[in-house]
Amino acid sequence: MSSRDKILGVIRANQPEGKSLPSVTLPEAGGVTDPAKGDMTDTARQFIEVLEAIGGRAFIVSGWERIATIIKEEYTQQHRIVSGCKELARMAEVRDRYEDPHELENVDLAILEAHFGVAENGACWITEDRMIERALPFITQNLALVIHKKDVVPHMHAAYERIGQAVYGFGTFIAGPSKTADIEQSLVLGAHGPCSMTVFLIDEELSDAGFY
């Protein structure tokens, strides 16, 4: 008998009486609250606060022009910037794919568009169709993700509701820069992945003068 059939046979003999699945609908008024600040109903504001607390940073911007300006303040032409956003084609390498993910070894900044953010934990959901290469968000020295300000869901239940039955080969939640506290619980940003993580939240209602 194969190991598969042997294992399944023992499990069938041993598994207890059937227990039904619970509903995963969040009870009323769920989410995350901060007792110090009262109820956090402004999801974008909560998203930014949590993201900053876990070592990331955020900018609310009026659009792509403003994103380009902020990046130009920090990166020069010496830096290798790769992006999946055609709006940034003038300042970044924008390609559909690479022959080999190892070609991305020396990327300084990757700018990718994510699907949405999650207020309770500062994470953004992104699938491989927006990564160019699966390795890119991890191998780059710095990562910037772009979402729309209206696309911030309050918690993970809403996140999976939004993902639904979406088809993807690979998808990930990214919350802040890569980090470790393995050496005496001292937090160090930049373990193996990006050393910094920026999220741009595009607010279409914002005029260029009103950004912060």
Added chain:
Amino acid sequence: MAQDHAHLATEFNKDEPRVDWHDKTLWFIREKRDKAAGRVPEWEWLRDTASAIKENVLSHLSEYLVQFEEQAGRNGVVVHWAADAEEHNEIVYGLLKKHGVDKMVKSKSMLTEECHLNEFLSEHGVEVIDTDLGERVVQLAGEPPSHIVLPCIHKKKEEIGEIFHEHLGTPAGNADPQFLTHAARLHLREKFITRRVALTGVNFAVAETGEFVVCTNEGNADMGAHLADVHIACMGIEKLIPLRQHLGVFLRLLTRSATGQPITTYSSHFKQPRPGQEMHIVLVDNGRSVHLGRKDFRNSLKCIRCAACFNTCPVYRRSGGHSYHTAVAGPIGSILSPNLDMKKYSDLPFASTLCGSCSNVCPVKIDIHEQLYKWRQVIVQDGNAPVSKTMAMKTMNWVLSNPSVYHTAGKAGRWFMGKVPFTVNNGLNPWYKQRDMPEVPKESFGEWYKRNRK
């Protein structure tokens, strides 16, 4: 048994300042967990729901496994079944041989620790590089992890500095965590870039979709998997959950319980291999299907390996992970390990005060302390308790069931402790270790009661 928990804990306790430091470090993490849990108003609902989902999984495990196998196969992933550790190791080695590879990167997987994969592969000439920073530290030190989430929590930064000086050539005496982490980043980046096979663990596998989720803060699982030609993911059969939407419940609980973070930096959902890549999943039983048949103990299979029970346990905090001599230490390890080998791990259910704190913090509501108590009974009944413990219990039973013997023994005890204290205040008396014996009362409660009854 080579060395039991009590003996290994005695060794650990010789360095008192270190024990205090270890204790405080873990308590600090426990406090962070409390803060994170306190911010979620529906925390108890989350625990109840997670527990109920896992109960459902255990009662339909065979169906979910078959469903997962079908879905994963449809996604282009090759599914393997391993009845035990040996078969698991052979499957992994077989894949490496097939690709003619003798070097591999591995992200954190307690299952491979349980199966002693590294030792097995090393005997067969395969070099395994652990890429989680804490795991790399203990691997270079030639030790197993002492904690399932924080593998080198028992090491001081100066010791890590020395290990890196010896193996990675960092300057002697440099123990700055920032500097050492950066050195490890450069050292491991070279490994990620050059290795063709990557092995990862699995946090959750979804029966509905055939995808599996791997959670890391460092990004090491992703760096390995996305740069390799072959990705091998190894998982215990109990890691299944029925639906994708259930991830919402478990990802909210996992890191808040583990480290007090709202979520890990990366929660990666692997569903299909990337074009040109091979992806394998090894489903490992290694005693789990038998454990499922133990009515009193089966629900320990709900565990999601957050280690909240480690951080809160007064015995773990003061005896260190290595004193448990098993891959998964702490309270949960003490109820899982006797299933694997009751004789070898017969000491572990006794390494507890039964205070119940473990059960209170468990995100999937495993009745850990009750199972510890039940294992003790099974172990003694099966004749696996140490002779000294069995004799002591028999003697106590005789004393407590004979009133006259009880009174005489009490008097004798008080006389010895009062008149000749050295007969009890010595190294032969385990109650004297790290404690002062109490002052001797002048009379027993029985005597006092007789005198005051009128």
